[in-house]
Amino acid sequence: MSTQHTDVIIGLEIHCQLNTQTKLFCGCSTDYKEDGPNTHVCPVCIGLPGAMPMVNKKAVEYALRVAKALNLEVLEESEFARKNYFYPDLPKGYQITMYDRPLAERGILEIEDDEGKEKKIRITRIHLEEDPGKLVHMGGVGRARYTLVDYNRSGIPLIEIVTEPDLRSPKEARRFLNKLRATLEYLGIFDGEREGALRVDANISIKGSERVEVKNITSYKGVEKALTFEITRQKSLIRRGAQVERETRHFQEGRGITTSARSKETETDYRYFPEPDLRPLRVQDWVAKIALPELPDARRDRFMSQYGLSLNHARTLTGDLRLAEFYEALAAKAEPVLAATWTADTLQGELNYRDMPVTTVPLDHFADLVNLAGAGEVTDRVAVDVLRKLLDAVLEGRSPAMPSAYVQEQNLGKGDASAFAAVVDEVIAENEQAVADYRAGKASALNFLLGQVMKKTRGKADPREITPMIAARISTEEGS
Ligand SMILES: Nc1ncnc2c1ncn2[C@@H]1O[C@H](COP(=O)(O)OP(=O)(O)OP(=O)(O)O)[C@@H](O)[C@H]1O
Ligand SMILES: [Mg+2]
Ligand SMILES: [Mg+2]
Known part of the structure; x- marks a missing residue:
């Protein structure tokens, strides 16, 4: 399908916050921006023992709008699953997500390729999951003396959108994200202005080598930068005869580089299993009833x-x-x-x-x-x-x-060229050197003189009229 002759292979995993009023599995409000940390929480979203989740119907509807807009096939039955890992952003000890039975599979989003031609990017799948809490490292990642946790974000509905490895350049990836963002906003389910509303894991490889996954990039520009950095890094490894290692890396936004995330934590076995507190979703019929706005x-x-x-x-x-x-x-x-x-x-x-x-x-x-x-x-x-x-x-x-x-x-209306004759004379008299340069054949001197006239007339003179006027004066007048 690709018409580009390039050996770069890119696939994205994108997490988007849905702009529902309440969280994915409880009634807590998602509108916490103005409020202090840990003020929008309840036993469900901070995972107290015995709390029971209930699926937010609106979040499912929003996800279905996305599925329909991106031409995905909604599965007859999809299933929430527990992804187990131990980290302070997740007090339950597991994230409720979807695993081998996602909401929808096999879609398309059309973008422009680097030559401006239409190109179809295949979407592998989309699924619903809950956002974990937010860690605030006091003093910066790696150097933090301590870390605070804010669970206001915990339980915000996310959709994860996974693409096939169809992208061929960092610019193309950026265009894909822009198009995706526009589509989600047109659907009325996403607010791209919201900080952290979209987070990307970017997978990249050079044909014939292993792929690297750069995790958790939070800006569109960041994705482009991280990928550009990776291409240089991977190609120079290959040129030197070294191997690109299959690994997870982090993007250091400030420095514009990626660094290896060599913690064994990324190798965890997540021990996925079906979420016993939620019934599978059967929403295939619903999608037909959803009316999409103009995209x-x-x-x-x-x-x-x-x-x-x-x-x-x-x-x-x-x-x-x-x-x-x-x-x-x-x-x-x-x-x-x-x-x-x-x-x-x-x-x-x-x-x-x-x-x-x-x-x-x-x-x-x-x-x-x-x-x-x-x-x-x-x-x-x-x-x-x-x-x-x-x-x-x-x-x-x-x-x-x-x-x-x-x-x-302010009297800024466009003046008649003849009204500026005196200014032109003035500028010619004040800039002997430029006049001499022009006469000696330096064409750019004319632009300088024009600039002086524009300055004195505060831009009111029309350059298309003034330029020939200056030229006429200084080509005929004798030198002073
Ligand atoms: N050779 C490749 N080069 C670049 N990207 C690739 C390549 N093969 C697959 N990908 C991309 O990698 C991503 C695979 O994501 P997926 O979630 O399926 O697996 P994962 O990264 O192993 O698991 P996890 O969900 O834990 O991140 C997709 O976006 C896919 O397009
Ligand atoms: Mg994934
Ligand atoms: Mg991945």
Whole structure:
């Protein structure tokens, strides 16, 4: 299936927190972010003897939505199992998960490969399990003087999604995760903004060698970095004639490297057995009744046909649910293609730079700005400046001025080129060296002069008009 000529093999195991109101096996609220440690716990989720779990129906429904969206086959009967291990994040001494009878098997998620072509990534299986508690190592992993445990997370519903080893590069893995995240958010079952909502074990090998599993990576960028590091490490071992060992490694986010996790703990026999306190799930009929919302690919295609967007813009704008929603609201207030350009090419970069979510952008203000630029009332350069001021105001908690009012008040409207003749003369007089350089054949001197004019006119001059004007003056005038 792969058209890429590469010897890198990658498969992912992804744990996603479902955003149900209550935990997987008890009624404790999952909304603990604002609250202190160990405040959302009960005998079930901290595993007191005799406590009985009950399956959260909503969590099963959410998992089934995922199964349906990723085209998996739901098993006629799936079974919870106990995975036994001894660690302080798990007071019961076992995790309730699924083992040889998962919820669903054999699915597909389509992504773009490194050449931009559609590629199907096979999903091996998905299953439901409970999140363990959270360990807080005081002083950092490895150097901690002591460790605290917070059981608020204990019992949060997770789905584990396992892929076949169909990914061929770290970038492809990242794109897979982005697409998966978008799909889960469109399904309304997952909040990607929530810290730790998605955790990845990345398996990687070089064709013909053993595979390595990098455990518990908590960011998308981290997955890409860890895999890139592993490719270099494994290839250099192979080049030197050494063997890649089959092992589990940890990713050190700060240093961008992976290190061997040589504890025998990872070799434990988990002694899986069916969970005696829960009946098997028979939910095959239920899945047919589940109605799915529009998913990212469908929305992408609709953006192209409904708004006339390019494939690239449609992909970018539908790659994130909040962005897609913002764009659709904007397209009702501004010319859709121009709105797409401003959103995908400009706004996104400015938001990333400020680490701001798109949901904080005041829609009417941005629409007003797009319309100003579209009508040619300001130069693109002024429009970007106004956008930056707008975002900075939002970031600082001030209420921003409406761009059209601001442009008028600050007199930033696009000027007529003739109005800037005096500025051009001024710049030419003040920059003899650049003028001489230009005349001596250094074309870049013209850009410098243009830059000076733009600065003095605060970006109001249109470079397309000013450039020929400067050129005309300095090619005809005598040297001073
Ligand atoms: N040769 C390979 N190179 C890279 N990845 C591989 C290779 N073979 C399998 N994988 C990937 O490794 C993962 C296997 O995960 P799985 O959970 O089945 O087994 P495991 O890692 O041994 O067990 P555990 O659940 O304890 O992590 C899958 O994502 C699969 O795609
Ligand atoms: Mg696994
Ligand atoms: Mg594994």
